[in-house]
Amino acid sequence: xxxxxxxxxxxxxxxxxxxxxxxxxxxxxxxxxxxxxxxxxxxxxxxxxxxxxxxxxxxxxxxxxxxxxxxxxxxxxxxxxxxxxxxxxxxxxxxxxxxxxxxxxxxxxxxxx
Amino acid sequence: xxxxxxxxxxxxxxxxxxxxxxxxxxxxxxxxxxxxxxxxxxxxxxxxxxxxxxxxxxxxxxxxxxxxxxxxxxxxxxxxxxxxxxxxxxxxxxxxxxxxxxxxxxxxxxxxxxxx
Numbered sequence: 001x002x003x004x005x006x007x008x009x010x011x012x013x014x015x016x017x018x019x020x021x022x023x024x025x026x027x028x029x030x031x032x033x034x035x036x037x038x039x040x041x042x043x044x045x046x047x048x049x050x051x052x053x054x055x056x057x058x059x060x061x062x063x064x065x066x067x068x069x070x071x072x073x074x075x076x077x078x079x080x081x082x083x084x085x086x087x088x089x090x091x092x093x094x095x096x097x098x099x100x101x102x103x104x105x106x107x108x109x110x111x112x113x
Numbered sequence: 114x115x116x117x118x119x120x121x122x123x124x125x126x127x128x129x130x131x132x133x134x135x136x137x138x139x140x141x142x143x144x145x146x147x148x149x150x151x152x153x154x155x156x157x158x159x160x161x162x163x164x165x166x167x168x169x170x171x172x173x174x175x176x177x178x179x180x181x182x183x184x185x186x187x188x189x190x191x192x193x194x195x196x197x198x199x200x201x202x203x204x205x206x207x208x209x210x211x212x213x214x215x216x217x218x219x220x221x222x223x224x225x226x227x228x229x
Contacts, residue, residue: 032215034218043208045220046218051215088156088157092215094215103157106156
C-alpha cells in the first residue's frame, strides 16, 4: 500500500464547475500538507498549504485537511480552462525524514469550454 | 518569490555519454536540494536528497554511481547522468528547500532527457 493514495483521473469537468480533488494517506505523522499544480512538461508549483487539520481558502481554491480520517481535499470553484493541469498532493512530517515530501500520483484535470 | 532555475530544459544525448543538469536557486539559499524523476503521467519519484557540502542520500534502488549529485554551494546543485542509456530517458526535476520554511519547496522547470 502506498503512503499516499490519489486517483489519477483523468477528471473532465465543464467550465464553471466545482472541482473536488482528494488524497488519502496512511502515515499519521504527516503534519504539513500541500497541493501542487503541474502543467505538462513543467515543474510543480505550490498552490495551497495547510498545517495539521483545518481549512484554508485562497481565491477560488480551498484546501481541507481531516487528520482523523487521514484525508485531504482541494476544491476549485468556478473552474477555468486554464486550471487544466495535473494536481499533486504532497505531505511531510514535522521532524525527521530529511524534510522529504511524499507525493500522491497526481490527478489529471481537464476543464472544458 | 523564490525562483529555481534548471538547465537545460531539454537534452538529447548518445548512449554511453554523460549529461549534467544544473539547478540553481536564484534568490534564496537552499540548504537541501531534492532530485526527482518523473515518467509520463506518473508522480515524482525521489531519487536523492543533497545537503550543501555533504554527500547526497540516495533512495533505495537508485544507483549512486550512475546518478552523481553535487551540492557544492547553497545555490547550486548538479545531477550528472553517467554512461546514459535509453532507459534513463525521463523527465528530471529538482526542488530546492529553504531552511526553516516548512512549505518552502520550489521546483525547477524540469529537464527532458532523451538518450538515443
